[in-house]
Amino acid sequence: MAQYHSLKPWQHQHDFSNQNxxxxxxxxxxxxxxxxxxxxxxxxxxxxxxxxxxxxxxxxxxxxxxxxxxxxxxxxxxxxxxxxxxxxxxxxxxxxxxxxxxxxxxxxxxxxxxxxxxxxxxxxxxxxxxxxxxxxxxxxxxxxxxxxxxxxxxxxxxxxxxxxxxxxxxxxxxxxxxxxxxxxxxxxxxxxxxxxxxxxxxxxxxxxxxxxxxxxxxxxxxxxxxxxxxxxxxxxxLDKSIESSYQQKVVSCIEQLTDHQVADIHIWSISADHYAAEITIVSHNPFSTDYSHNILKPFERLAHLTIEVNKCTQIECLKSE
Missing domain, CATH: 1.20.1510.10 (Cation efflux protein transmembrane domain)
Structure with missing residues (x-):
């Protein structure tokens, strides 16, 4: 069996295969x-x-x-x-x-x-x-x-x-x-x-x-x-996206934070049972990416999550209150 380099403790694992x-x-x-x-x-x-x-x-x-x-x-x-x-x-x-x-x-x-x-x-x-x-x-x-x-x-x-x-x-x-x-x-x-x-x-x-x-x-x-x-x-x-209702729950979870909006989101299949997500968040006073990862932990179908947080300087970025 082929041998591959083991992952470092801080690196992501990408084994989403179904072992049966x-x-x-x-x-x-x-x-x-x-x-x-x-x-x-x-x-x-x-x-x-x-x-x-x-x-x-x-x-x-x-x-x-x-x-x-x-x-x-x-x-x-x-x-x-x-x-x-x-x-x-x-x-x-x-x-x-x-x-x-x-x-x-x-x-x-x-x-x-x-x-x-x-x-x-x-x-x-x-x-x-x-x-x-x-x-x-x-x-x-x-x-x-x-x-x-x-x-x-x-x-x-x-x-x-x-x-x-x-x-x-x-x-x-x-x-x-x-x-x-x-x-x-x-x-x-x-x-x-x-x-x-x-x-x-x-x-x-x-x-x-x-x-x-x-x-x-x-x-x-x-x-x-x-x-x-x-x-x-x-x-x-064909990288099917997750159902729209689930994606909307992810967006709502982030946008319930004061002055935080989702600028871009992609959720797609990476196996029969796993999804990867890439989310871009904009805010005038953004929380850390670690904080965003923590609030999204309940969404267990997102097996691989990448979050980008951008500090916004435009008044249009403000979430309407």
Whole structure:
């Protein structure tokens, strides 16, 4: 692991990465399980000449690739968390991993939709027994994977209570990297459930057209998950600002001081759960920056705070009383 110079006592730390050891370990288990099943299905499909087995085997390969991305992101973020080349650490690496996997999930949904549409208008012979067996094996593997990747961070709420009422909201640890891997196994499990339903109805009732219809339904649901993950991660990668109500509370906290006004304020995402803030204050008789830092301590979502205090000599700077 790369070694970086340790920070001096008076320097700021910039490690805002989300360390999720249990999530990383369980993702590795899911990857090994997925790869084992993938090879077993490809070998069996080749020996028995089953396109259903072969197809599902290669399909599992796409999810295995997504889990590799997840593991790479965890290790890269941990390795470079104190690398000075990253201005605010590697807090956004997990978000980038989630964004990348969401795109992959969207592509899987698109391929599913196209293939299902083609089969709807040009039906192919379905080998029901083999296809049902494959679907059940896939479902079993994915049920185990879903439990392994169950979003541990969603249950890890940290509640903060202050006498000051500026920030009563609890903070929640978001791991978009693990969430993306979780959606991949959920997508596979959903595909298996829909396939089993369609195949059983097709086998016993002759409703063969249900197979491609279920494929299209699955593609739409997976697309919705992918879009949800994209809409969560993209704004963070683009330095999304904090909600305006929170920013206004920060401004009000400063401007309640006599003869102090906020001339400029920027609050933006530096990880899934952390924000940095740069605030410029003007006053005829300004307090020290240390005083400003202290009055803003209750705003715990501001993980990195830079304050500039300017002494004002213009009458326009006066706060109206």
């Amino acid at each position: 050891e249990q999530g990383e370990r369980n993702t590795l288990y899911v990857l090994l399980l997925t790869i084992s099943t993938m090879f077993a299905e490809i070998v069996a499909g080749t020996i028995y000449g089953s396109m259903a087995l072969l197809g599902d085997g290669w399909h599992m390969g796409t999810h295995a690739a997504a889990f590799v991305i997840t593991l790479f992101v965890y290790r890269y973020a941990r390795k470079h968390k104190n690398n000075p080349k990253y201005a605010f650490g590697t807090g956004k690496v997990s978000v980038l991993g989630g964004f990348t996997s969401a795109i992959a999930l969207g592509l899987v949904a698109l391929i599913m939709a196209i293939e299902s549409a083609v089969r709807l208008f040009s039906p192919e012979q379905i080998h029901f027994k083999e296809a049902i067996l494959v679907a059940f094996v896939g479902l079993l593997v994915n049920i185990v994977s879903v439990f392994l990747l169950k979003d541990h961070h969603s249950h890890d709420h940290k509640h903060h209570h202050h006498e000051n009422d500026h920030d009563h909201s609890h903070t929640e640890q978001h791991d978009h990297n693990l969430r993306a891997a979780y959606f991949h196994v959920m997508a596979d499990a959903l595909t298996s459930i829909l396939a089993i339903t369609a195949l059983l109805l097709g086998s016993y009732l002759g409703l063969n057209w249900l197979d491609p219809i279920m494929g299209i339904v699955g593609a739409l649901i997976i697309s919705k998950w992918a879009w949800g993950l994209l809409s969560q991660t993209a704004p963070i990668l």
